[in-house]
Amino acid sequence: MITVGVLCEGQTEETMVRDFLAPELFSAGIILVPTILLTGTTAGGASGRGGVSKWSKIEKDLRNRLSSTPHWAAVTMLIDYYGLPQDTPGMADRPTGSARQKVEYVEQRIAERIGHPRFIPYLVLHETETWVFAAAEQLADWYDDATLGGELKRQADASGGPEGVNDRPDTAPSKRLLRLCPDYLKTQDGPVAVADLGLPALRAACPHFDTWIGKLLALTSS
Template identity: 50%
Template sequence: MTGAFRRVHLLVEGQTEEVVADSVIRPHLEGLGWVTSVSLVKTKRPAAGPSHKGGITGWAQVQRDVRLLLNDTSLDVLTTVFDYYAFPADCPGMADRPFGDVYERVEHVEHRLAEAVGDPRFRPNLVIHELEAWVFAAAEELGQLLGGELAARLRDDVHRAGGPELINDGPATAPSKRLLAYHPGYVKTIDGPLAVQDLGLARLRAACPHLDRWLGAFEG
């Protein structure tokens, strides 16, 4: 990126996304010249006491946080790190997704989210199918951290699916569910982010085309 000072904010779904955004995505964007900040969606705002953070329950919650962040006129771009897996059915674009591959379906939802907000600064991004797909891209690195035959099982799943982003999103077979089945001691907020950091962003992007396209929009 060239030109004047610019700000981007990453609105993320949960603690795992926050760790990866801070440790992997943020340094890359800042290396391109973006001033970058990160926050979690807020699940509810009680009358007294702090807001509860993390997790997406519906469109009203997402829209509220997005609009509040866009009230900051110094912000040039607001983007998201939300899982496509279990994304709320009432969000724009979910009910009329086209038939076709997952990339077409996700991009349809992202376009509808942008249209619903109606602010050109908003660039929604959904992770296919969830952030743990990025951990599957780091199969060797996770295997080195946790041992056993874990790396081989992850590699086999990636090969069968045709890529880490294509591992399906069934309630028992989504990437996060597979990781826990293969290694019950897996800690998603620690083990996954460490493996992704060890893999490095360049190799992660090579394995995850949707992630690569999202980041590429910041590099022009």
């Protein structure tokens, strides 16, 4: 067994790792350890957790995890591309092209900035709610609403797949889900639907996600 730390943007991402990805990858010999990004500390109080406002906060957490866990096989991250701080390496000079080409460029620049052989960058196209679009049928079953599943699938297909559901403030995956399903609970309903879908099906629906999982699985043979 090998251990991989996952720096999560917030509670939803932590739940996705704990309840979905960790059980799926455990059978492959990988123990995932999720932790939520520390966003600050108030005087005499506890550290704030979740959310991303500055690249420096992400970088600090990544470097702390890499330096404090030399026994881990790798440290990766589960952070949304949508809403990523504009001072993140690569964001200001992203090339023209597809969303995947842009996000891979930013990931490459982040890797260069961190400069550590055990670091594997990953940004979700465009939010973890993207995975819920891939699990449209499962979410529809959860809510007993076939119309919801059909509309989620229609929007994903129109975008060229779940990872193509874009990142404008009014059309990001999370915004669309709340419009279609006002009672949607992101820390509960999404993880349940995605876990019901399963890892192989999610990998097939989301090529960028699939590449990340492939890199994690490759650690077991290195």
